[in-house]
Structures are given as structure tokens and as C-alpha cells.
Amino acid sequence: xxxxxxxxxxxxxxxxxxxxxxxxxxxxxxxxxxxxxxxxxxxxxxxxxxxxxxxxxxxxxxxxxxxxxxxxxxxxxxxxxxxxxxxxxxxxxxxxxxxxxxxxxxxxxxxxxxxxxxxxxxxxxxxxxxxxxxxxxxxxxxxxxxxxxxxxxxxxxxxxxxxxxxxxxxxxxxxxxxxxxxxxxxxxxxxxxxxxxxxxxxxxxxxxxxxxxxxxxxxxxxxxxxxxxxxxxxxxxxxxxxxxxxxxxxxxxxxxxxxxxxxxxxxxxxxxxxxxxxxxxxxxxxxxxxxxxxxxxxxx
Amino acid sequence: xxxxxxxxxxxxxxxxxxxxxxxxxxxxxxxxxxxxxxxxxxxxxxxxxxxxxxxxxxxxxxxxxxxxxxxxxxxxxxxxxxxxxxxxxxxxxxxxxxxxxxxxxxxxxxxxxxxxxxxxxxxxxxxxxxxxxxxxxxxxxxxxxxxxxxxxxxxxxxxxxxxxxxxxxxxxxxxxxxxxxxxxxxxxxxxxxxxxxxxxxxxxxxxxxxxxxxxxxxxxxxxxxxxxxxxxxxxxxxxxxxxxxxxxxxxxxxxxxxxxxxxxxxxxxxxxxxxxxxxxxxxxxxxxxxxxxxxxxxxxxxxxxxxxxxxxxxxxxxxxxxxxxxxxxxxxxxxxxxxxx
Numbered sequence: 001x002x003x004x005x006x007x008x009x010x011x012x013x014x015x016x017x018x019x020x021x022x023x024x025x026x027x028x029x030x031x032x033x034x035x036x037x038x039x040x041x042x043x044x045x046x047x048x049x050x051x052x053x054x055x056x057x058x059x060x061x062x063x064x065x066x067x068x069x070x071x072x073x074x075x076x077x078x079x080x081x082x083x084x085x086x087x088x089x090x091x092x093x094x095x096x097x098x099x100x101x102x103x104x105x106x107x108x109x110x111x112x113x114x115x116x117x118x119x120x121x122x123x124x125x126x127x128x129x130x131x132x133x134x135x136x137x138x139x140x141x142x143x144x145x146x147x148x149x150x151x152x153x154x155x156x157x158x159x160x161x162x163x164x165x166x167x168x169x170x171x172x173x174x175x176x177x178x179x180x181x182x183x184x185x186x187x188x189x190x191x192x193x194x195x196x197x198x199x200x201x202x203x204x205x206x207x208x209x210x211x212x213x214x215x216x217x218x219x220x221x222x223x224x225x226x227x228x229x230x231x232x233x234x235x236x237x238x239x240x241x242x243x244x245x246x247x248x249x250x251x252x253x254x255x256x257x258x259x260x261x262x263x264x265x266x267x268x269x270x271x272x273x274x275x276x277x278x279x280x281x282x283x284x285x286x287x288x289x290x291x292x293x294x295x296x297x298x299x300x
Numbered sequence: 301x302x303x304x305x306x307x308x309x310x311x312x313x314x315x316x317x318x319x320x321x322x323x324x325x326x327x328x329x330x331x332x333x334x335x336x337x338x339x340x341x342x343x344x345x346x347x348x349x350x351x352x353x354x355x356x357x358x359x360x361x362x363x364x365x366x367x368x369x370x371x372x373x374x375x376x377x378x379x380x381x382x383x384x385x386x387x388x389x390x391x392x393x394x395x396x397x398x399x400x401x402x403x404x405x406x407x408x409x410x411x412x413x414x415x416x417x418x419x420x421x422x423x424x425x426x427x428x429x430x431x432x433x434x435x436x437x438x439x440x441x442x443x444x445x446x447x448x449x450x451x452x453x454x455x456x457x458x459x460x461x462x463x464x465x466x467x468x469x470x471x472x473x474x475x476x477x478x479x480x481x482x483x484x485x486x487x488x489x490x491x492x493x494x495x496x497x498x499x500x501x502x503x504x505x506x507x508x509x510x511x512x513x514x515x516x517x518x519x520x521x522x523x524x525x526x527x528x529x530x531x532x533x534x535x536x537x538x539x540x541x542x543x544x545x546x547x548x549x550x551x552x553x554x555x556x557x558x559x560x561x562x563x564x565x566x567x568x569x570x571x572x573x574x575x576x577x578x579x580x581x582x583x584x585x586x587x588x589x590x591x592x593x594x595x596x597x598x599x600x601x602x603x604x605x606x607x608x609x610x611x612x613x614x615x616x617x618x619x620x621x622x623x624x625x626x627x628x629x630x631x632x633x634x635x636x637x638x639x640x641x
Contacts, residue, residue, distance in 0.1 A: 045626040046361065046383045046386070046387060046626075047358070047361060047362050047365055048365055064634070067484070067487075067631050067634060068484055068487075068488050076638070076641070077637045077638045077640075077641035078637075078641075080641050081641050142516065143515075143516050144514055144515075144516065162456065162502070164516075165502055165503045247459075247502060247503030247504065247505050248462050248503055248504030248505045248640065249498070249501065249502075249503060249504050249640070251640050251641055255640075256637070259636075259637065259640070261362055262356060262358040262359055262362055263356065263358045263462075263464045263633065263636065264633045264636075264637070265358070265626075265629065265633070266630075266633065
């Protein structure tokens with residue numbers, strides 16, 4: 001009797017899980033499988049795919065045959081775009097951490113009553129549409145924008161500095177857009193931090209730097225890891241920000257993929273590049289989580 | 301209950317106009333449709349119009365091909381019409397039999413992309429050339445050297461529209477080739493020339509009317525109507541026709557084969573061929589339209605505008621843009637990717 005009840009309980013659990021599982025399987029794996037399938041097909045003449053097997057798309061992700069002298073070489077264009085995407089995403093994550101960590105610390109050390117107001121200030125921009133926030137950054141840094149006008153007005157510079165349409169502009173835009181994703185998880189860890197531990201460390205004559213490094217940081221590390229991942233991953237696949245602030249001259253992976261589905265008319269290559277992007281994210285996460293985990297062991 | 305029903309019936313009757321009401325979903329280039337044109341169409345027919353923007357022919361083609369778009373009318377460039385027709389995406393609405401067809405300029409009836417007009421009616425036509433701010437650079441604007449081998453004054457202040465075929469066409473003609481060439485010697489020059497020129501460009505972007513007008517940009521590859529709109533805000537700006545060769549294009553109103561509002565879409569095709577309506581299209585976007593008699597309804601400055609009326613000595617350099625064969629397109633895409641990286 002007890003056994004059947006256990007089985008039915010197990011079955012009930014499965015049935016309760018079923019909708020979530022179904023969504024995961026169909027909504028996550030389904031499209032992914034289609035993308036993988038498309039990457040092994042032949043491009044149609046005017047977009048779309050022809051149903052014949054080909055590995056050309058994957059070959060073209062990393063290498064190219066020069067159409068002038070037929071020599072084989074690394075796909076310089078793709079590599080430089082990969083590299084720019086990774087570089088700018090890392091820079092965005094680093095800057096977001098440098099600004100986000102003190103911000104979260106500041107908020108967590110305010111009296112309970114005022115914390116919510118500070119948090120609200122972090123979250124409000126998040127309610128605004130991404131495109132609008134990106135155009136706002138553009139208005140600030142353009143040649144006739146706020147930054148240049150003020151600096152010219154103060155006599156610091158004579159001619160506007162070209163800030164818009166540079167890698168700096170893209171990094172700034174992504175930093176601004178994704179900053180809350182860094183602050184929120186760090187704040188969540190920081191809020192749970194027992195500040196009596198900090199007092200204890202001071203009592204034991206720890207310097208401020210030592211307290212930060214040996215007490216606060218290890219305890220909020222899960223939040224830092226979560227925040228870094230939340231900023232790095234969308235930065236890597238960013239499309240709108242590089243398109244608007246990069247002026248079409250500094251492509252990132254998202255724009256390269258769009259190019260293949262649009263003017264390039266090479267859907268299989270676009271699909272292969274999408275999977276490459278996914279793979280880079282996975283590898284980056286694995287390396288990051290593993291190295292973070294190892295450090296923990298050595299501390300323990 | 302009865303009162304409730306009466307009230308409900310009355311509300312429904314008031315909400316819908318008395319004449320044949322319907323909906324129409326138009327998929328058109330951004331910043332290209334005169335709101336007055338749509339208001340007039342709705343006032344005359346009672347059809348509610350929704351407009352969705354796209355920024356390039358390829359975006360439109362890819363989206364419609366993918367299905368599930370819900371659009372009835374699309375406005376592709378002539379170069380793309382054979383692709384749309386070949387893919388079975390357009391409905392053969394036979395505009396040649398429509399009431400307002402008699403207004404069409406004969407030179408736009410037997411066009412290569414739709415001989416005799418079985419699918420499409422003209423929206424606007426124009427050229428791809430160069431916008432130059434003469435207060436920055438006073439030299440000859442009628443050459444592709446403006447963006448391929450720019451004078452020092454313009455360096456770092458140039459925009460190039462991200463239209464692969466137009467930009468490739470301008471560059472190929474600059475280096476002595478013809479559009480859609482597969483000549484490797486020319487294409488090598490084109491690639492090297494474009495890549496060498498790119499550091500002097502500020503951006504490769506759409507939607508630049510404001511930026512030219514405010515001086516963020518001093519020169520660049522642009523469409524004639526867009527350049528016209530810049531001049532209306534900043535009179536230092538001129539439009540140049542590259543003497544080495546420049547494309548002429550026409551955008552056309554077509555009905556999608558899976559349109560849900562077919563009657564409304566056909567009514568719209570007929571509507572835009574009426575001269576006073578075609579004039580509204582031109583009044584807004586500042587391109588010529590291919591409808592006879594529309595001139596008299598247009599603003600006076602259109603008749604004399606150098607952006608619309610091609611100078612006699614530069615007419616020879618114009619070529620009607622074509623779509624290149626897929627194997628050529630592949631090479632162009634590679635050059636384009638190398639350029640944008």
C-alpha cells in the first residue's frame with residue numbers, strides 16, 4: 001500500500017513538472033535544433049535554405065578561400081569581429097563591476113528604510129525601453145551633445161571630440177544598459193552579509209583593504225559571479241547598442257549574424273555563427289565558474 | 301437585456317464608418333510614407349491603415365519569406381521585384397487594368413523588372429549619389445572620389461549608406477567596371493579601395509538627414525530625396541551625381557500573395573496612381589514618382605530641385621540598377637563583410 005502511494009506521489013510530481021519540462025524541451029531545444037540543422041544546409045540564392053547537406057557554413061566560420069587567388073586562409077573578418085565582441089564584453093563586465101560593487105555596498109550599508117529608495121533609482125532606468133536608453137547615450141556623447149557642448153563651453157576643448165561611433169561608445173552604451181544586472185545580484189548577496197564579521201575583522205586589526213579582500217569579497221562572491229555572467233552574456237550577443245552607437249563600422253557578433261540573414265543571404269552561415277556565439281558563451285561560463293570554484297577550494 | 305443589446309448595437313454602428321470599412325497593413329521603408337497620404341486614403345475609403353517600417357530590401361524580403369508577417373502591401377525596389385516574383389511572394393493584381401493606370405508615365409510601364417506592370421505600380425524613383433556640405437568642401441561633388449578617395453576636409457565626416465549593391469555599384473564604376481561585374485582585377489581594386497577608404501568614414505548608417513543638416517556629417521553616399529530634405533534644413537548642402545556612374549532605382553507598390561486584405565490592397569495600388577496622391581508621396585519624401593500630371597500638385601521647389609532633375613551632362617552616367625546573379629552576390633557579400641568588420 002505504502003509503495004503504491006509513493007509511486008503515485010512520484011507520478012504526481014512528474015505531472016506537475018511536465019508543463020515546465022515541455023516548455024524547456026520545445027521552446028529551448030526545438031529552435032536550437034532548427035538552427036543546428038540550418039547550419040548544415042546550402043544557402044538559397046535569395047535567402048532561405050536548399051535542402052542539401054553541406055559543411056561549407058562551418059568551414060566559412062573559421063576559414064575562407066580567397067576569391068582572387070584561391071588560397072586558403074583564416075577568416076580574418078570573422079576573427080576580428082569575434083575578438084572585438086569578446087574584448088568589449090569583458091571591458092563592459094569589468095567596468096560594470098568596478099562601478100556596481102561600490103554601488104551595491106553603498107546601498108547595503110544604508111539604513112533599512114532608505115535602501116528601497118536607492119534600489120528604486122537603480123531599477124527605474126531598467127523600466128525604460130532599451131532602444132530609448134541607447135539613443136539617450138547617443139544624444140549625450142554626439143558632437144553637439146551634452147558632453148562636448150559642456151567641455152567646449154568651459155573652454156577645455158576647442159573642437160568636439162569624436163566619441164560617437166567608436167568602440168568607446170559601444171562599451172559605454174552596454175555598461176549603462178547592463179549595469180543594473182551587476183548591481184542587483186551583488187546587492188542581494190551584500191544585504192545578507194553579517195556586518196558583525198566586518199567589525200570582528202577590524203577588532204583583529206585588519207586593514208580596510210584586508211577586510212574588503214578577505215571578508216566582504218569572499219562572502220559576496222556568488223553575487224559577483226552571477227552579476228558578471230548576467231552582464232557578459234548579453235553584451236556578447238548585443239545587437240542594438242553596437243548598431244546605434246557603433247555606426248555600422250564596428251560590427252559585433254550579433255550584427256554579423258544579422259548581416260548573413262539579411263544582405264548576405266547566407267542563412268546557414270548565420271546559423272553556424274549563432275551556434276558559435278552560443279559555444280563561446282558556454283566555454284566562457286565553464287572557465288569562469290570552474291576557476292571561481294577552484295579558488296574557493298584553495299581558500300577553504 | 302433588450303436595452304443592453306440596443307446600446308451595444310448602437311455603439312458598434314457608431315464605431316465603424318458608414319462606408320466599406322477594412323484594414324490595410326503596409327510594410328514600407330522607414331520615414332518614407334506621407335501621413336497626409338494615409339489620412340486621405342482613410343478619409344476616402346474608410347480603410348484603417350497600419351504602417352510598419354523596414355530599413356532595407358533584404359530585411360523586408362527575409363521577414364516576408366519567413367512568413368507570419370500579417371502584411372498586405374510591400375514597397376520593394378525594382379532590383380528586388382524579380383526575386384519577390386520568383387519566390388512567389390507577390391500577387392498578380394494586374395495594375396495595367398486599373399482605373400488610374402492611364403496616369404502612369406509611359407517610360408515606367410515596360411520596365412525590365414515588371415514588363416507591362418502585372419504586379420507593381422510606381423511609388424517613387426531616384427538615384428544614389430553624394431551629399432556634400434559645400435561650407436566644408438567646395439570642390440567637385442560629382443565624383444565617387446568623395447567617399448572612395450576623400451579630400452582632407454571631409455575625412456572623418458563621411459557616412460556611407462549600408463546598401464551593399466548601391467555602394468558596390470558606385471565603387472565598381474569608379475574603378476572602371478560595370479554593375480554586377482565578375483572581373484577579378486576590378487573587384488580587387490574595389491575591395492582594396494573600399495578598405496583603404498573606410499578609416500576616413502565616420503559611419504556606415506541609415507537615417508542621417510538630421511546628422512547632415514546639423515553638421516555631424518559633411519559628406520557621404522546618400523539618396524537624392526534624402527539629400528533634398530537635408531538641403532531644405534541646411535542650404536550649404538548639395539547633391540552630386542558621380543560622373544563615373546550611379547544607379548537609378550524605383551520602389552514599387554506590390555500586394556503580397558498571402559495578403560489578408562486583398563481588396564483594400566488593390567484599392568491602395570489604384571489610389572497611389574492618381575496624380576494628386578502621387579504628388580503627396582513626393583511632397584513628403586522628395587523623390588520623383590513616375591505619375592504624369594502629379595507635378596502640378598507638387599510643391600514648386602520640386603520642379604527646379606537639382607536633386608530631382610538630373611543635369612543634362614550627367615544623365616549619361618546613370619545606369620538602371622539590376623540584381624546581380626547569386627554567384628556574383630556571394631563575392632560582393634564577402635567584400636562587404638571584410639569592409640564592415
